[in-house]
Amino acid sequence: MKTIKKGDFVEIDFVGRVKDSGAIFDLTKRDVAEKEKIANKSADYSPRIVCVGNNDVVKGLDKYLEDKEIGKKYIVDLSAEDAFGKKNAKLIKMMPLSIFKKQKMNPFPGLQVNIDGMYGTIRTVSGGRVLVDFNHPLSGKEVNYEIEIKKIINDDGEKISGIINGLIGKDIKCEVKNGVANVEWDIPKEFQKTISERILKLVKTVKKMEFKKPAEKKENKNKK
Numbered sequence: 001m002k003t004i005k006k007g008d009f010v011e012i013d014f015v016g017r018v019k020d021s022g023a024i025f026d027l028t029k030r031d032v033a034e035k036e037k038i039a040n041k042s043a044d045y046s047p048r049i050v051c052v053g054n055n056d057v058v059k060g061l062d063k064y065l066e067d068k069e070i071g072k073k074y075i076v077d078l079s080a081e082d083a084f085g086k087k088n089a090k091l092i093k094m095m096p097l098s099i100f101k102k103q104k105m106n107p108f109p110g111l112q113v114n115i116d117g118m119y120g121t122i123r124t125v126s127g128g129r130v131l132v133d134f135n136h137p138l139s140g141k142e143v144n145y146e147i148e149i150k151k152i153i154n155d156d157g158e159k160i161s162g163i164i165n166g167l168i169g170k171d172i173k174c175e176v177k178n179g180v181a182n183v184e185w186d187i188p189k190e191f192q193k194t195i196s197e198r199i200l201k202l203v204k205t206v207k208k209m210e211f212k213k214p215a216e217k218k219e220n221k222n223k224k
Contacts, residue, residue, distance in 0.1 A: 002152065003067050004065055005052070006052055008152055009050070009052075010050060010150075012028075013028045013029055014048070014145050014147045014148070015029060015032055015146045018141050018143055019144045025138060029045060044171075049166070050062075050065075051159075054202060061078065061145055069149070078143050078144070079142055080142055085140075092123070092135070093120075093132050094129050094130070095130050113132065120132040157174040157181070160174045160199055160203060163202065164183070173214070176205075181208070186213045186214065
């Protein structure tokens with residue numbers, strides 16, 4: 001049975017839960033989402049493609065995938081440090097209420113906010129001051145993953161589509177021929193270099209990236 005090594009692209013299904021409560025925070029399986037009554041009609045529940053050793057998943061899970069067998073199911077418990085990190089007291093900040101008022105925001109506990117590019121959660125609002133926690137919402141939490149390793153991805157086009165899906169959560173069509181990857185993605189030119197460098201580093205048989213706008217669907221000429 002083939003085992004996974006660092007640098008392999010694999011397709012996985014998983015269900016991630018907070019260990020102490022059993023609450024699901026991420027999953028790829030629609031049937032589980034429906035059973036738990038948390039299904040979202042607009043969510044993509046298809047298996048995810050990850051490059052092992054590339055931090056496409058939390059570091060503990062990334063490391064755990066190495067040497068595992070294709071087609072097998074696994075259950076792994078991860079410490080907070082190996083999942084979303086320990087709680088960092090320096091990322092919990094007291095801020096004046098005026099900052100939020102200037103942005104026409106009415107802060108309340110639990111509200112997710114973006115302050116100068118930093119995402120946080122409001123913990124308390126009192127006396128003209130707001131306590132904001134900029135830690136990851138799951139920092140300090142032990143988690144549990146149920147994983148099914150479905151297959152290794154060998155097709156370069158699938159690898160690239162998987163990388164892009166992991167970045168933007170959207171399926172992008174890609175075909176590779178003679179070391180050139182043609183990607184149907186209307187991405188701004190200023191971001192093409194960064195994305196290309198990431199892909200070329202991971203998919204070593206691809207030597208060049210070309211981006212083009214997705215082909216527009218032709219209107220039905222018989223339509224009245």
